Amino acid sequence: MARKILIIDDSAAIRQSITYILNQEGYETTEAKDGQEALDMLPTLEGIELIITDVNMPNLDGISFIRKARELPKYRFTPILVLTTESQGTKMNEGKEAGATGWIVKPFSADKLLGIVRKVAE
Amino acid sequence: MIDGFKETFREEAEELLTGLEGILLELETKPGDQELLNAAFRAVHTVKGSAGMFGFEAIGRFAHDLENIMDRIRSGSLPMTKGFADLALASRDHIRTMLAADDAPEPDVDARTAELVEALRAYAAQVPAPPEAEADPEKAERPEGKDAGKGSSAEETVWRLSFKPGEGVFRSGTKVLRLLEELSTLGDCACFPHTENIPELEKLDPETCRTSWDAIIASGSGPEAIKDVFIFVESESELSLDKIEEAAILQEREEPKKLGEILIERGIITKAAIDEALSSQRRLGEVLVEKKLVSKEQVESALVEQEHLKRVQERQVDTGAASIRVASDKLDQLVDLVGELVTLQARLSQTALGIQDSGLTGISEMFDRLIAQLRDNTMSIRMLPIGSTFNKFRRVVRDLSLELGKDAELATEGADTELDKTVIEKLGDPLVHIIRNSLDHGIERPADRISAGKPRSGTIRLSAMHSGAYVLIQVADDGGGLDRAAIKSKALERGIISPGADLVDQEIDQLIFAPGFSTARTVTKVSGRGVGMDVVKREIDSLGGTVLLRSERGAGTTITLKIPLTLAIIEGLLVKVADEFYVIPLSSVDGCIEIKSDEVVERDGKRIITYRGELLPFVPLRTWFDSPGEAPEISQIVIVNALESRIGFVVDQVIGDYQTVVKPLGRLYRNVRGLSGATILGDGTVALILDVNRLSQAVKRDTSGRTGRDEALHDA
Structure with missing residues (x-):
């Protein structure tokens, strides 16, 4: 089973650390540096079973990305996690409304990230 | 790292x-x-x-x-x-x-x-900050709290969890089963899915979650840890978590904990001291306080607990006795048996009357009352509130108004009105169709509504109420009403009416129930099942009900379904032809007239009578059913409302109205047209129940003679 996860964040450091944590656990990962890049990648990607996206990003923010991704039949039911900080409680609701599955609060530990990933990924 | x-x-x-x-x-x-x-x-x-x-x-x-x-x-x-x-x-x-x-x-x-x-x-x-809508930091932090909760209490508690995810839960990418799997990692867990809200396959929307779950979980984790499993779906789901351990123990107890027990448990006093105190006859609490064994506050606190436990126990008992689930075929059997009893009782009372023994008559009368109560009771068991089907309609209205670009709401009333369960099941499709029609043809587009001075959003009112032995179900919309001109021209086009026919408004309205009439030829999505109002009418007829329609141009249309409370017992008119008895469902009887044998007019081989200024065909049941003997000089004609028209049946004698238990005919007679069942009369005689609609259809086709009739009777 291809357990592939798409990570979207404008911070390379965050992307790399998430990638590292997930790779350790045997997940395959793909990275995108903002919502637009990710959206352009979506149609050609295969076997994505989870998307983790930041909220605040240039070009296309995370919430708009989720809305657009949900319009694609292929990604209607793909779990999507939103990376957020405590100061953005309203973003959680906005994310849920846009079609997000859940959220990960920054900063997070490897265990916490994996716990949430296991909770929502197939 | x-x-x-x-x-x-x-x-x-x-x-x-x-x-x-x-x-x-x-x-x-x-x-x-x-x-x-x-x-x-x-x-x-x-x-x-x-x-x-x-x-x-x-x-x-x-x-x-x-x-x-x-x-x-x-x-x-x-x-x-x-x-x-x-x-x-x-x-x-x-x-x-x-x-x-x-x-x-x-x-x-x-x-x-x-x-x-x-x-x-x-x-x-320098500018005061707006109230921070922020945060929910607690919520965000809770996944951490989960781990803390996990280790904190080593003792296991039994919880009852009821989880009903929102219908759109799949659309947020949530894998509901994963949540239940996760739940089962917290402790010994048993899940019971509730699937009763899942519709039949053809109506199933796989993107909508209609399942809910109850879970019993014995876990050392705190309630927070259990709720955290559902943290992402909490806002859109119904979730409740109850501690049931105490309830389970309480259920086995015959009475709530006594004050003394509680005090002993709390380590406030020893059992010996309680026993001693009990030997005096006054209230335990007072005695203990007086003896300074415990303080007044301690007693009061314990009394509060006692009160609470009593309530918990009562609640348990209540929910336990509130309802039980029984397989519906057992219920059907019960109804059958009661039907037999009703029949037998009728025989008993007749026999008692014949014997003229006052003792026996007394017993028979008491028996009569008891059986009547038993019958009513049994029938009420089969009754379900119609409200359970209302939700389905709300969804229909919501989805359809989106599809049609209209704005409409469904208002419901009388959801607790009770109806026989079989009737409720059979009502579903006709009601869906009526509601679809109201939305499709009745409610106008928002722009049209505003220009007509109506609120932008249309209302479809679905109501149910009791009226004697019937239930009235109304679907009323505040839309544009029937377009009679369009209906008339469509009916002309379809050849349902002849050109130049002079129809009053009510007659035009009735045309929408005519077979083959559908003004929405092109709308495939909405009226797409190829079902017209004629099918609705037929289905309601088969329930022994009637459809009434009232419409006002510009103000809306109201369709009323008059449905008998139950199918198992019907009100009928008992008639006699030769030595045979027949029952005609009272709901379709329009009236009775007398006719002398020399008044019969035959026109082109058809028998016609004048009834309230109207020429009606009639059929002597004697010839139709090949009954022996000659017709009496004065016969009775029962005029009934059949599917499309009225028709008269000639009988020898009208005996009167008769409440009867319907028995299905055996398999051998399943294809006999014109009969819907049988019933057993008080003296043990069998009476056949006429299926007025099918009988009138068969009669119509049989204007040419006996061959056609035989065919119609046995169309196996």
């Missing part, structure tokens, strides 16, 4: 801070530029978000203050001034210093941090 990314973060932060510097300088010249403000906010936000991840907690906290102000500036609740530009630049420089210091505590750096934070907060304080 984190260390490896520290360098990346530092480089990235350097880059962001350089960018921020440029943005802040540009902002000085263009203070209101939203793009620039957003970019500045984003840069600080990213630094803040990542800082905590890579061990720069102090930077995270500091950037948080800066970010807050920038957020308020970009939303316009704080001004962008030269002073802030200076402060922001100084803060930016300071973050660089902190980055270089590697977050190690350095007195100089810390002092500068405190200084800047104070300055930032002073700036923020």
Whole structure:
């Protein structure tokens, strides 16, 4: 089973650390540096079973990305996690409304990230 | 592991801070530029978000203050001034210093941090902050609390969890079964899915979640840990968690805990002291206080607990007795048996009358009353509130109004009106169709409604109420009403009426029930099942009900279904032909007239009578059913409302109305047209129940003679 996860964040450091944590656990990962890049990648990607996206990003923010991704039949039911900080409680609701599955609060530990990933990924 | 990314973060932060510097300088010249403000906010936000991840907690906290102000500036609740530009630049420089210091505590750096934070907060304080809709930090933190909760209590508690996810739960990418799997990792867990809300396959929308679950879980984790499993779906789901351990124990007890027991459990007093106190006859609490064995407060507190436990126990008992589930075929059997009893009782009372024994008559009369009660009771068991089907209609209205670009709501009334369960099941499809029609043809488009001076959103009112032995179900819309001109021209086009036919409004309205009439030929999606109002009428007829329609141009249409409360017992008119008895459902009887044998007019081989100024065909049941003997000089004609028209049946004698238990005919007679069942009369005679609609159809086809009739009778 291809357990592939798409990570979207404008911070390379965050992307790399998430990638590292997930790779350790045997997940395959793909990275995108903002919502637009990710959206352009979506149609050609295969076997994505989870998307983790930041909220605040240039070009296309995370919430708009989720809305657009949900319009694609292929990604209607793909779990999507939103990376957020405590100061953005309203973003959680906005994310849920846009079609997000859940959220990960920054900063997070490897265990916490994996716990949430296991909770929502197939 | 984190260390490896520290360098990346530092480089990235350097880059962001350089960018921020440029943005802040540009902002000085263009203070209101939203793009620039957003970019500045984003840069600080990213630094803040990542800082905590890579061990720069102090930077995270500091950037948080800066970010807050920038957020308020970009939303316009704080001004962008030269002073802030200076402060922001100084803060930016300071973050660089902190980055270089590697977050190690350095007195100089810390002092500068405190200084800047104070300055930032002073700036923020010039305009009071709006109430922070922020946060929910608690919610965000809860996944942490979960781990804490897990280890804290070693003792296992049994919980009852009821989880009903929102219908749209799949659309947020949630894998519901994963949640239940996760739940089962917390302890010994048993799940019971509730699937009764899942519709039949053809109506199933796989993207809608209609299942809910009950779970019993014995877990050492606290309630928070259990609820945290559902944290992502909490807001859209119905979730309840009850501790049931105490309830389970209580159920086995015959009475609630006694005050003494509670006091002993709490270690306030010993059993010996209680026993001694009990030997005096006064109230235990008073005695104990008086003897200074316990304080008054301790007693009162224990009494509160006793009260609470009593309530819990009562609740348990209540819910236990509130309802039981029984297989419906057992119920059907019960109804059958009661039907037999009713029949037998009728025989008993007749026999008793014949024997003229006062003792026996007394018993028979008491028996009669008891059986009547038993019958009513049994019938009421089969009754279900119709409201259970209302939700389905709400969904129909919602989906369809979206599809049609209309704005409509479903208002319901009388959801607790009870009806026989079989009837409710059979009502579903006709009602869906009527509601679809109301939306499709009745409710106007929002623009049309507004120009007609109506509220933008249309209302379809679905109501149910009792009326004697019937239930009236109404579907009323406040739409445009029937377009009679369109109906008439359509009926002409379909050949349902002849050109030049002079019809009153009511007759035109009735045309929509004519077979083959459908004004919405092209609308495939909505009326797409090829079902017309004629099918609705037929289905309601088969329930022994009637359909009434009232419509006012511009004000809306109301369709009323009059449905008998139950199918198992019907009100009938008992008639006699030769030595045979027949029952005609009273709901379709229009009237009775007498006819002398010499009054019969035959026109082209058809027998016609005049009834209330109308020429009606009639059929002697004697010839139809080949009954022996000659018709009496004066016969009775029962006029019935059949499917499309009225028709008369000639019988020898009308005996009167008769409440009867319907028995299906055996398999051998399943294809006999014109008979819907049989019933057993008080003296043991079998009476056949006429199926008025099919009988009249068969009669119509049989205008040419006996061959046709035989065919119609046995169309196996």
